[in-house]
Amino acid sequence: MRSFKPVTPNAEVLSLLTGAGLPTSDLKDSAPRRFCGLYQDDVLIGAVGVELHLPAGLLRSLVVAPSHRGLGAGAALLDRAERLAADAGVRDLFLLTTNSAPLFERHGYRHVARAEAPPSISQSQQFSGICPETAAFMVKRLE
Template identity: 40%
Template sequence: MDIRPATTDEHPAIRGLLGSAALPVADLADVDVAFLVAHDGARLVGAIGLQPFDGVGLLRSLVVDADARGSGIGDRLVRALEEDAGDRGLRQLVLLTQTAAPFFTRRGYGVIERAAAPATVQASAEFRALCPDSATCMAKHLEMAE
């Protein structure tokens, strides 16, 4: 399993994978989202996005191909994104989810009120329009390397 930053050429395949999981893609061409991808050989089997703001990252669109779920790819993608976020100097990750709250809870994320998310994150299209108000808002503080 290879996890690495996505190339521009992979963006259409990432969008296709996100679309197959009914995850938001409408604003991806207009915002700065850094994707990490997981490959099993030449096959794209997962992706996760990070939209950075001032000291905070919006974890966007964790997706694993249906045939590869349950194999630990999602966990590996989240850990890789957290490491990348820390390397970028981000102190906190925030996310919205309709279906994966238990997955993220097991990885140290806690439920927060949507209004408690940083204002810069609340102003994003994902918060304002793409994810429904019923989505669970979660956050995790990242430990800074000494």
């Protein structure tokens, strides 16, 4: 049975992120973030984070364990992240991705020019230095 639980970027979450080649170097700074883990029978199978730059947010670190990919876990985590963001007051949820743009397109995200990023997003570590300039920059207006 799958369940969601709030998590911190602990060793278990960091292991999933680094195993998927996702950045973790900025997760120790003071930016306000909310993380959620997806568990299957008490085993962490995925995680996602939202960095709060109100009224904007930055989707962070959506990751699914390789053994659970293609089974809807990514979509479930994305849905949970959007709800976490909306509940925190985020109106526009931005993201950067180097390899998952089709997933986000299917869920209503649209590509935007990096120049359209609000200052709070463009000044984040993720945007300003961690993700390459070639990463797709996308946004979704949350209801």
